[in-house]
Every structure is written in structure tokens, then in C-alpha cells.
Amino acid sequence: MFNTRAAGCYARDSLFTANNHHFLDDPAFQAAYARGVAASAGADPHMEWRVHVALWAAGAAARVPGDFVECGVNAGFVSSAIMQRLGWANVGKRFYLIDTFSGPILAQYSREEIAQGRGRMAEEAMAKGAYVTDLERVRANYAQWPNVEIVAGAVPGVLPSLAIGQVAFLHIDMNCAYPERAALEYFWDRLAPGAMVLFDDYAYFGNHALTQAIDAAAASLGAEVLSLPTGQGLIVK
Numbered sequence: 001m002f003n004t005r006a007a008g009c010y011a012r013d014s015l016f017t018a019n020n021h022h023f024l025d026d027p028a029f030q031a032a033y034a035r036g037v038a039a040s041a042g043a044d045p046h047m048e049w050r051v052h053v054a055l056w057a058a059g060a061a062a063r064v065p066g067d068f069v070e071c072g073v074n075a076g077f078v079s080s081a082i083m084q085r086l087g088w089a090n091v092g093k094r095f096y097l098i099d100t101f102s103g104p105i106l107a108q109y110s111r112e113e114i115a116q117g118r119g120r121m122a123e124e125a126m127a128k129g130a131y132v133t134d135l136e137r138v139r140a141n142y143a144q145w146p147n148v149e150i151v152a153g154a155v156p157g158v159l160p161s162l163a164i165g166q167v168a169f170l171h172i173d174m175n176c177a178y179p180e181r182a183a184l185e186y187f188w189d190r191l192a193p194g195a196m197v198l199f200d201d202y203a204y205f206g207n208h209a210l211t212q213a214i215d216a217a218a219a220s221l222g223a224e225v226l227s228l229p230t231g232q233g234l235i236v237k
């Protein structure tokens, strides 16, 4: 049998490749990733390549005018890694962190998503306590950084109540087609030229309805999504 470790391959998080993954040895990457794990109370989802992509996109977006937004925050794994890597206190932007903080909204899943088992998976995840509902814990996680806006509310309904202006970085990670598409459409005109839109689960295995919904929304906006082997999708405005 092919020994992935001996061959120096990367085989995690539905991604298998023999290509160079030297970022794993970068102390700045390691510190950022460790901060993400700390946000998740020590739980490591082993999604290093996805975090590498998110850190790269956030770094590029830091040079673009506008604020950062994440729709789908949970314990704050990816956003905490980003803030650690960028040295958020010195970035001079706001980071809007939007989540129900009560888990996914089952009524938002389409018939196709229900048929694909997404609703059942969400229910099981909620029953296992996989979604953070303790807002005090969330606030404590981000307490070390300024310019953080934690928003407890449902996308898309909550968005117009927030005074979000120009956006440089939009991370969409709600694992449900309706709010993900709605978030892209809502923020599109607010995205600065060069802004990054990163979908965490665009091409994730078994999430075909989500891929189709994002593709349709992107096409109607005159954009095209770069499908990444990590399962993420990227648009540069």
C-alpha cells in the first residue's frame, strides 16, 4: 500500500496530493493555525490547506479598502487564525462576525439539500454540540482584538440592519445554499475592486446543491468561481 506519510504527501480534509506543502513548516502559519485550534477549545479539524488559502486571501484583502466579514463563524476557527496572522490590532479594519450562534436554520435547506442529507447532518451536528451557542465564549475568544463586531443573527435577514460599508474580505461558511447565495448577492456591490470572496464549502464533497447555487449567483453577477482542490471557492472582485 502507498505510504502517504513516507512519501511526504498531504492527505487530510478530503485532499490528497504529493505537491509541496511547505507552508506547514512556516512558524507564522503554525502560530495562526494554533490560534484557530485554541478558538475551537483545542479541537483540530486538520484543515491546514484550507486555512493556508484563507490566510493568503485575507492577506491580499488587507491591502484592499474595506472591512472584513464572515458569515458562519461558529467557534471562530478560521477568523481567529486570520486575525492572528494579520496582527489584527494593526490592520485598521473592522471584522464583522455573523452567525445565528444557534446553529443552522433547518427551514433554509432546499428540497435538494434535504435529499442530499444536509438537513439530517445539521441536526446530528447540533445534537452533538458541534455548533457554539455560548456567546460569552465567543466574545472571550475575540477579546484580545479591537475592531471586532460579533453579530448574532440569521443571514440574510440580519444584513440590512448592519451598517457595513465597503468590504475587502468576505468569508462565506454557512453550509447551506440559500443564505450563502443571498450573502454573495447582498455584498456584491459593497465589495471593493480586488476584494476576496472565499466560500469554505463551495466544492465540498456531497454539497452539489451549494455549488450549483453559488455558480448561478456568480454567473448572474458576471463572476466566475475558482474551484479549489480544498473544496473552497474563490472570487476576486
Ligand SMILES: C[S@@+](CC[C@H](N)C(=O)[O-])C[C@H]1O[C@@H](n2cnc3c(N)ncnc32)[C@H](O)[C@@H]1O
Binding pocket: 071, 072, 073, 074, 075, 076, 077, 078, 079, 098, 099, 100, 101, 102, 103, 104, 105, 108, 131, 132, 153, 154, 155, 156, 173, 174, 175, 176, 179
Ligand atoms: C461550518 S460552521 C462555520 C465554521 C467557521 N467558519 C469556522 O471557522 O470554524 C457553519 C456556521 O454557520 C452558521 N449558520 C448557518 N446558517 C446560518 C444563517 N442563515 N445565518 C447565520 N449563521 C448561519 C451556523 O450557526 C454555524 O455556526
